[in-house]
Amino acid sequence: MTDPNVTPPNPSPPPPSASAQAPVTAQLVTGPPVHGPPVYGPPGLWERPGRPRRRWSTWIGWVGFLTCGFLLASQWSARRDYFDLSQGIRERFHSGAEHGLDKVAVIAVRGVILDGDGFVKRQIDRIRKDDRVKAVVVRVDSPGGTVTGSDYIYHHLTRLRAERQIPLVVSMGSMAASGGYYVAMAVGDQKRSIFAEPTTTTGSIGVIVPHYDLSGLLARFDVRDDSIASHPRKQLLSVTRTMSDEDRAIVQDYVDQSFQRFKEIVRTGRPQLRQAAAGDALVDAQSDRDLATGEIFTAPRAQQYGLIDEIGFIEDAIDRAIELAGLDKENVRVVQYQRPLSLFDLAGLAEADVDPVPLASLLEMSAPRAYYLATSLPPLLSSRRAER
Numbered sequence: 001m002t003d004p005n006v007t008p009p010n011p012s013p014p015p016p017s018a019s020a021q022a023p024v025t026a027q028l029v030t031g032p033p034v035h036g037p038p039v040y041g042p043p044g045l046w047e048r049p050g051r052p053r054r055r056w057s058t059w060i061g062w063v064g065f066l067t068c069g070f071l072l073a074s075q076w077s078a079r080r081d082y083f084d085l086s087q088g089i090r091e092r093f094h095s096g097a098e099h100g101l102d103k104v105a106v107i108a109v110r111g112v113i114l115d116g117d118g119f120v121k122r123q124i125d126r127i128r129k130d131d132r133v134k135a136v137v138v139r140v141d142s143p144g145g146t147v148t149g150s151d152y153i154y155h156h157l158t159r160l161r162a163e164r165q166i167p168l169v170v171s172m173g174s175m176a177a178s179g180g181y182y183v184a185m186a187v188g189d190q191k192r193s194i195f196a197e198p199t200t201t202t203g204s205i206g207v208i209v210p211h212y213d214l215s216g217l218l219a220r221f222d223v224r225d226d227s228i229a230s231h232p233r234k235q236l237l238s239v240t241r242t243m244s245d246e247d248r249a250i251v252q253d254y255v256d257q258s259f260q261r262f263k264e265i266v267r268t269g270r271p272q273l274r275q276a277a278a279g280d281a282l283v284d285a286q287s288d289r290d291l292a293t294g295e296i297f298t299a300p301r302a303q304q305y306g307l308i309d310e311i312g313f314i315e316d317a318i319d320r321a322i323e324l325a326g327l328d329k330e331n332v333r334v335v336q337y338q339r340p341l342s343l344f345d346l347a348g349l350a351e352a353d354v355d356p357v358p359l360a361s362l363l364e365m366s367a368p369r370a371y372y373l374a375t376s377l378p379p380l381l382s383s384r385r386a387e388r
Contacts, residue, residue, distance in 0.1 A: 089122050089337045095318070100333035103133045104321050106314070108336065109153065113145025113179050116152030123337045124156045128164065134332075135321035136160070136168045138186065139314060144179025147207065147258050147370045154265065157186035167324035171317035172196040172308070177204035177296055179371070181307070182262060185269030190324070194269075195317040196299040196308045203302060205266060205282065206294030207258045209251055209370050214239045258370050263292055272306045 094106055107123045127133050138157065144150060161168045170176075170184040170193060181202055187193040196202060218224070218240055225240035236247050243251075263282055267274035273282050273291070282292040284305045291305055302308045310316065322329050 089119070089126060089339060091126075091335050092338050094334040094336045095315070096332045096334040097330060098333065100331045101132065102325075102327050102332050103130065104135045104137060104318055104325075104327075104332055104334045105130070105133045106318075106334065106336040107136060107138045107157075109138060109140045109142055109180065109183055110173075111142060113142055113149040113153065113183070115146070116149035119339060120153050121156060124160050126337060128160055133164075133166065134327055135166050135325040137314065137317050137321050137334075138168060138170045138184070139173060140170060140176040140180045140184055141173030142180035142183070143175050143177050144182070144204065145371065146179070150179030150182045151261075151265075153183050154186050157183065158188070161186065161188065167321055168193070169317045169321040169324070170194045171314040172200045172202060172299075174199065175201045177202055178206065181205065182265055185265050187269055189269065189271045192309045192320055193324075194308045195310050195312040195314075195320070196302060197313055198299055198311055200299040200302075201296050202299065203291070203297040203307060204294055205262060205292040207255045207262060207370050208294075209237070209255055211237050211243065211251075212239045213242055215241050255370060259292075266292070270306060 096104070105123075105127050107120065107127070109120050127136060157168065160166075167190065168187050169190075170187055172180075172184065172195065174197070176184055176196070181204065184194055225235075225238065227235065227238075227240075229235050233247065233250070235241065236251065237243075260280065263280060266282055270282075272285060281290045283290055287305065289305065291307065297305065297307060299308065299311050303311055318334055319329070322332055
């Protein structure tokens with residue numbers, strides 16, 4: 001008999017019946033074959049019928065996102081450039097101590113000076129904001145340019161020197177004539193402040209208004225100027241007719257007034273010529289020679305006549321600037337400035353190469369303008385090619 005108080009052992013589970021295995025066997029055998037790598041995700045995600053439409057929606061969303069990001073970046077860049085105190089130029093190491101705390105900045109005045117409000121002005125503005133600049137060397141390599149452009153640069157250099165109370169020294173390159181010499185007068189009456197290289201051409205103190213009379217050539221080809229002007233003097237400097245004596249007197253008075261200012265500016269930078277001035281002339285005290293005749297001079301001759309102080313290179317001008325500022329030469333970093341790269345620069349193309357002689361340049365050449373320029377020809381340049 002079986003004892004009711006004794007629990008019988010667990011019997012082994014019965015083997016699965018054939019009917020229970022049948023569905024599993026059928027699923028493994030008859031299921032669809034699997035091709036390609038395994039797919040991770042909820043079952044049926046990639047088998048939904050709306051997949052192509054969903055993919056296009058994703059692409060459109062990404063394109064819109066990237067477009068918005070590009071527009072936002074453009075707006076940020078525009079606002080950053082608008083408030084950029086660096087004036088869009090880069091500072092580069094020139095010489096001296098690489099990690100020096102004090103700076104001597106080199107301002108480059110190169111090429112024909114036209115409007116003046118270009119790269120030179122941006123360099124001046126950059127220095128005005130930099131308190132670590134303790135002295136300035138103006139590197140002049142220019143034959144001059146317009147009266148207004150030369151005076152504009154001179155004005156802002158003298159203003160920089162006065163506002164920052166820092167010394168300013170000039171280093172002349174291959175040429176510092178006419179308007180280039182005008183700019184050099186920004187040093188004021190500081191002694192030993194104008195240096196010229198042994199091969200420098202300088203001087204050319206004078207004013208010129210270019211004018212050409214092509215009336216004979218036009219008459220030969222039976223060409224007539226039929227312009228309609230509000231007054232005959234509107235064609236004062238027209239190349240299609242001979243200038244009358246009355247018109248010439250008017251232009252001469254204009255030139256004389258510009259010339260008078262040139263001589264006054266020279267006297268502010270050359271005290272010895274100011275003291276030896278006889279009337280309106282710029283006379284050298286020793287040779288009694290008028291220096292304001294438009295004549296050009298070599299560096300030794302310019303030093304003899306007092307137009308420059310010393311013959312030397314830019315390193316000598318830098319040393320003098322350090323001396324005037326009372327700086328420790330071992331702790332001075334000399335810097336210069338460079339324009340930012342443009343798309344033309346990255347493509348290996350200069351601006352002058354893609355803009356040969358546009359209409360703006362032709363109009364600029366034909367406009368009646370006075371020049372502090374060491375040539376009788378108008379500059380065959382546009383404003384964008386000048387002061388490079």
